[in-house]
Amino acid sequence: MRPIIHCQLINDPFGDPGMYADIMFESRALLFDMGDVAGMASRKLLRVGHVFVSHAHMDHFAGFDHLLRLLLGRAKTVALYGPANFIDQVEHKLKAYTWNVIRNYTADLLFQVTEVAEGGALRNACFRSSLAFQREDLPETRMNGDGLASCGGLQVRCAILDHATPCLGFAVEEPAHVNVWKDRLDDLGLSVGPWLRDLKQAVLMQLQADTPITVLRRGDTGGASATLPLHALRDVVQVTKGQKIAYVVDVRYNPLNAERIRRLAFGADLLFIECAFLQVDAEQAARKNHLTAWQAGTLARQSDVKRLIPFHFSTRYRGRGEDLCAEADRAFRETSGSGELP
Ligand SMILES: [Zn+2]
Structure with missing residues (x-):
């Protein structure tokens, strides 16, 4: 099968997390998280029509300004998705600048923003440059099961995960x-x-x-x-079965998160999953609401994914990235079937 979705991390595993999914033949791309995006080629960012933000900690959202600056003066619509309060957060970012001359631009830049509430309610608003990015509230909608968005022929599903704040995990699927x-x-x-x-x-x-x-x-x-x-x-x-790619980052390891991640990622061809800490530092990982590499590898195995891409390493392990990859891989290939942590 020739893959339609081509994925890559936007930074090295110690940098800000984020994944770029380029859709072949469609001149469009999806972006999952946008912390530091300064290293991305502008031509790639210009293809992005949908941005899925797991949560608004700075390392996942600070790149909004970079994208905004790149898009100003262009006729373009970008759909942004995030967890509860996300519309307010986008509004505050836009309100941080002075827009007294933007009405003179002929091209209209439009942000359509959707936030996901527990229970599947979707709040919607839009911000357009021709109205100086004043917030326009739109009617509330609902998720279709866990279906969040359609992007061309692709479906994006999401799960609300717990990171001591709601954090969205995503899966993008080609139906067939x-x-x-x-x-x-x-x-x-x-x-x-x-x-x-x-x-x-x-x-x-x-x-x-x-x-x-x-x-x-x-x-x-x-x-x-x-x-x-x-x-x-x-x-x-x-x-043939279409591609499925899952993206999970910034979650604490608990039974409800584990269940939701397994349901979201089940059978994926690729699972991008954070491996923030080594298992020997599991207490620290729990305190910071992140996964260890062993926990990530275990979830990947239990989700029956084909391949695991470890990323979002804590900088305390700089120079030891291979240890995190090796631990995740060991847990992924573990055959005892117990799924228990060492
Ligand atoms: Zn976070």
């Missing part, structure tokens, strides 16, 4: 992935082209077998010219 077999297209005398997008959509929507699909025959010029029923094209495509 449709592959096209080029050799089978050739066998039918068909060529690749934009029509394949309609075919994929019809398959994903499970349209009726006799649904006509406009195709491009080999040698045709001037665009699509014929139709075939969907059932005649069934062998051309293969539907």
